[in-house]
Amino acid sequence: MKARSRPAGTALALGLPxxxxxxxxxxxLIRILWLSLxxxxxxxxxxxxxxxxxAWFTLWQASLSTVLxxxxxxxxxWVVSRFNFRGKALVRAFVTVPFVLPTVVVGAAFLSVFDAxxxxxxxxxxxxxxxxxxxxxxxxxxxxxxxxxDAAAVLGASPIRRFRMIVLxxxxxxxxxxxxxxxxxCFTSFGTVLVLGQGRLRTLEVEIYQQAVNFLDLxxxxxxxxIQLATVTAMLVVSARTQKRASALxxxxxxxxxxxxxxxxxxxxxxxxxxxxxxxAVPLIGLVGASLAGRGVGWRSLLTDxxxxxxxxxxxxxxxxxxxxxxxxxxxVGGLAASWLSxxxxxxxxxxxxxxxxxxxxVTIGFGFLLAxxxxxxxxxxxxxxxxxxxxxxxxxxxxxxxxxxxSIKRELREAAAVLGASPARVWREIDLPIVTRALAVxxxxxxVVSLGEFGATSFVVRPASTTVPAxxxxxxxxxxxxxxxxxxxxAVVLAAMTAIIVLLIDRVRGxxxxxx
Amino acid sequence: MRRLTTIFLLSAxxxxxxxxxxxxxxxxxxxxxxxxFADAVTEETFADFTAETGHTVEVLAxxxxxxxxxxxxxxxxxxxxxxxxxxDDTFLTRAVEAGIFEPFTASGLGxxxxxxxxxxxxxxxxxxxxxxxxxxxxxxxxxLPPPSGLDDLIDPAYGGMLVVEDPTISSPGxxxxxxxxxxxxxxxxxxxxIGLEQxxxxxxxxxxxxxxxxxxxxxxxxxRPLVVSYASSPPAEVIFSETPLDExxxxxxxxxxxxxxxxxxxxxxxxxxxxAGQLIDFMLSTPFQESIPLTWFVFPANAxxxxxxxxxxxxxxxPKPVQMDPATIEANRQSWLEQWSxxxx
Numbered sequence: 001m002k003a004r005s006r007p008a009g010t011a012l013a014l015g016l017p018x019x020x021x022x023x024x025x026x027x028x029l030i031r032i033l034w035l036s037l038x039x040x041x042x043x044x045x046x047x048x049x050x051x052x053x054x055a056w057f058t059l060w061q062a063s064l065s066t067v068l069x070x071x072x073x074x075x076x077x078w079v080v081s082r083f084n085f086r087g088k089a090l091v092r093a094f095v096t097v098p099f100v101l102p103t104v105v106v107g108a109a110f111l112s113v114f115d116a117x118x119x120x121x122x123x124x125x126x127x128x129x130x131x132x133x134x135x136x137x138x139x140x141x142x143x144x145x146x147x148x149x150d151a152a153a154v155l156g157a158s159p160i161r162r163f164r165m166i167v168l169x170x171x172x173x174x175x176x177x178x179x180x181x182x183x184x185x186c187f188t189s190f191g192t193v194l195v196l197g198q199g200r201l202r203t204l205e206v207e208i209y210q211q212a213v214n215f216l217d218l219x220x221x222x223x224x225x226x227i228q229l230a231t232v233t234a235m236l237v238v239s240a241r242t243q244k245r246a247s248a249l250x251x252x253x254x255x256x257x258x259x260x261x262x263x264x265x266x267x268x269x270x271x272x273x274x275x276x277x278x279x280x281a282v283p284l285i286g287l288v289g290a291s292l293a294g295r296g297v298g299w300r301s302l303l304t305d306x307x308x309x310x311x312x313x314x315x316x317x318x319x320x321x322x323x324x325x326x327x328x329x330x331x332x333v334g335g336l337a338a339s340w341l342s343x344x345x346x347x348x349x350x351x352x353x354x355x356x357x358x359x360x361x362x363v364t365i366g367f368g369f370l371l372a373x374x375x376x377x378x379x380x381x382x383x384x385x386x387x388x389x390x391x392x393x394x395x396x397x398x399x400x401x402x403x404x405x406x407x408s409i410k411r412e413l414r415e416a417a418a419v420l421g422a423s424p425a426r427v428w429r430e431i432d433l434p435i436v437t438r439a440l441a442v443x444x445x446x447x448x449v450v451s452l453g454e455f456g457a458t459s460f461v462v463r464p465a466s467t468t469v470p471a472x473x474x475x476x477x478x479x480x481x482x483x484x485x486x487x488x489x490x491x492a493v494v495l496a497a498m499t500a501i502i503v504l505l506i507d508r509v510r511g512x513x514x515x516x517x
Numbered sequence: 518m519r520r521l522t523t524i525f526l527l528s529a530x531x532x533x534x535x536x537x538x539x540x541x542x543x544x545x546x547x548x549x550x551x552x553x554f555a556d557a558v559t560e561e562t563f564a565d566f567t568a569e570t571g572h573t574v575e576v577l578a579x580x581x582x583x584x585x586x587x588x589x590x591x592x593x594x595x596x597x598x599x600x601x602x603x604x605d606d607t608f609l610t611r612a613v614e615a616g617i618f619e620p621f622t623a624s625g626l627g628x629x630x631x632x633x634x635x636x637x638x639x640x641x642x643x644x645x646x647x648x649x650x651x652x653x654x655x656x657x658x659x660x661l662p663p664p665s666g667l668d669d670l671i672d673p674a675y676g677g678m679l680v681v682e683d684p685t686i687s688s689p690g691x692x693x694x695x696x697x698x699x700x701x702x703x704x705x706x707x708x709x710x711i712g713l714e715q716x717x718x719x720x721x722x723x724x725x726x727x728x729x730x731x732x733x734x735x736x737x738x739x740x741r742p743l744v745v746s747y748a749s750s751p752p753a754e755v756i757f758s759e760t761p762l763d764e765x766x767x768x769x770x771x772x773x774x775x776x777x778x779x780x781x782x783x784x785x786x787x788x789x790x791x792x793a794g795q796l797i798d799f800m801l802s803t804p805f806q807e808s809i810p811l812t813w814f815v816f817p818a819n820a821x822x823x824x825x826x827x828x829x830x831x832x833x834x835x836p837k838p839v840q841m842d843p844a845t846i847e848a849n850r851q852s853w854l855e856q857w858s859x860x861x862x
Binding site: 107108111194195197206209210212213214215216217293294295297363366367370371374378380381459460462463464465467471472474475477478479481482483484485486 | 553555556557588591683686729736758759760814
């Protein structure tokens with residue numbers, strides 16, 4: 001119905017994202033795969049035990065990491081989305097911080113707690129990705145009308161039964177979305193695997209990097225990329241099915257949240273907060289501690305000139321600039337895509353196309369850019385490439401974060417407004433816009449955070465030597481000397497603080513526009 | 518006839534431009550470099566070059582050395598830059614065979630010792646670094662002196678003390694592997710590595726993880742007193758110490774060092790071959806060469822460049838470093854690395 005009433009809008013909502021992903025993702029991908037697979041020797045990638053082992057390991061570690069991330073994140077999601085308490089905005093910002101920390105920094109923190117190996121890797125994956133679940137699922141959970149649960153409780157339903165019968169069906173699409181993203185992240189994990197696997201754990205991503213960069217064996221790298229793409233596609237199709245099963249229950253457009261009830265509920269809420277935040281804090285406290293080593297020499301050298309005259313301010317400005325451009329692109333493309341999906345249903349080929357960049361090897365995309373983006377305008381080696389690469393990674397987040405909210409716009413409300421004489425523009429402004437704004441704010445926040453911390457994909461594209469904060473951290477870590485290490489740690493703290501501030505600001509904008517959240 | 522004259526005139530102009538490079542006025546030269554070079558470039562780095570020639574330099578960061586070379590090979594028909602810097606012996610043959618460089622002889626090549634020059638005439642050596650074992654001075658004494666060379670590393674007295682980088686992904690890791698292959702030969706290097714493994718050597722993914730995470734000396738936070746690092750690491754420990762030091766906390770074992778030379782070359786197909794050559798000449802000139810040690814922590818290729826005091830006092834340039842023919846590396850790299858992976862899994 002709606003599709004027919006706004007044909008131009010629909011064409012734009014589908015057309016722009018398809019054009020964007022077609023030109024900046026599919027076309028480079030096809031170019032590099034085409035070049036590589038016209039060579040010889042790629043077929044044996046499917047049979048060599050080394051690669052089969054890597055594929056199998058990649059699959060199961062990503063699955064295990066995803067399950068454990070969800071299990072670890074759900075209690076915290078419950079607390080931050082069901083209750084109002086002082087400092088909640090801080091908690092939500094704090095949870096997002098791990099997401100941007102460079103793998104080397106997180107790796108060092110985890111190595112001080114765990115022995116290197118599988119469990120350290122899984123724990124680091126959980127640490128990184130808790131934010132994805134808390135923020136994606138929390139956005140929906142906070143809008144479940146509590147009176148439904150209260151009624152069920154009065155009727156004698158146990159907390160577990162209430163969760164299973166009321167909450168779970170409503171959050172299932174968001175949960176499936178979040179799980180898909182976490183899975184893709186862990187599936188293409190590179191830096192974390194190198195640091196915590198110490199050469200003995202090898203994912204497909206590591207193998208692709210090695211074949212493509214160290215051996216320039218593009219045929220084998222391309223064959224491995226194909227295996228990666230096929231697996232990711234299969235997982236996404238399964239996940240899409242889960243997301244399609246919509247619940248018969250509806251979400252409230254706004255919910256006034258209570259504080260936790262005194263007694264058992266308050267105790268468990270506080271226990272969950274303490275344990276979850278405590279676990280997330282351990283590596284961060286270690287980081288702050290390391291940045292203060294040597295009586296603050298790291299901070300001093302950040303603020304004064306070092307012998308090589310590095311100024312962190314341009315790096316911070318560059319990082320912020322890239323983050324702003326990347327999130328603008330991601331919000332426009334991802335927002336349009338999500339609005340199309342909310343009208344036409346998720347889970348089809350378009351949905352798959354949106355998610356695929358997150359599950360594609362960064363080396364493959366980077367090399368593809370070189371072959372594909374030299375005409376009509378030569379984008380290779382320009383500053384534009386960095387936010388474009390960041391946006392490709394951020395779009396899935398924007399789509400996943402906004403889609404559940406857009407879906408919750410009640411069709412009856414729109415129709416009622418139309419019947420009462422509101423113009424389509426007014427229906428959009430009064431009914432869709434408040435929810436859309438909130439959804440886009442969530443998406444923009446994620447995109448900015450993804451861009452701030454991104455180091456993988458952009459390290460495989462040529463770019464101007466304007467340093468970003470993660471690059472500067474790597475630079476300090478690449479030199480001996482105790483003050484360099486402390487300076488790197490101090491910069492990581494700056495990056496963490498930038499993230500927290502951005503998330504706080506975005507949460508605030510969202511709160512101001514939509515009342516309580 | 519008129520057309521012929523025009524063509525002749527045009528090509529004469531083109532030759533003139535290519536010859537002097539200055540005829541078309543100032544241009545912007547794009548310099549493609551690996552991240553560790555690009556990250557340390559500041560506004561001052563090429564300010565003198567711009568003052569002398571009028572040309573400006575734009576630096577493109579292209580990942581690590583391997584990624585950079587491969588990107589240049591993929592774009593050989595439509596190059597990304599005018600000059601490439603940072604290709605080392607391990608990737609030189611591949612780069613040259615792919616035809617990415619234009620022949621060029623730098624005017625200052627005479628200042629570079631023969632041992633640093635490439636057999637190919639298209640690339641110019643700019644700097645070199647020696648990958649050497651570093652030791653934590655505090656962990657050794659008269660009773661247990663630091664190892665004198667690679668042979669000692671399989672001695673149980675030094676068991677569990679060594680951390681190395683994964684050669685399949687790390688440049689110093691690969692250099693150390695090449696040193697063992699050069700010293701122990703085709704038959705000997707695998708038994709040697711089996712010996713290292715049995716003696717408790719640890720493999721870290723990269724230099725950062727090995728040095729900061731596992732090494733006990735200097736800024737390292739680990740508990741292993743032996744690490745594969747650089748000959749320039751001890752001066753860096755002094756320069757970047759949290760508290761002023763008279764003596765470096767770490768030392769270099771000069772036996773079994775591997776010398777990495779980094780080259781610059783003009784990328785084939787550039788529109789600015791003249792200015793590109795001027796840039797390479799500038800990078801080999803004494804003032805620029807003297808700024809290399811404290812900016813990138815490698816040694817100048819130009820023998821006339823003086824070393825900063827910290828480098829003179831706190832390190833030694835290994836007298837007999839190992840070097841390997843780039844063509845040999847190219848022919849064997851993949852099989853060596855796969856054989857290494859089979860030992861260390």
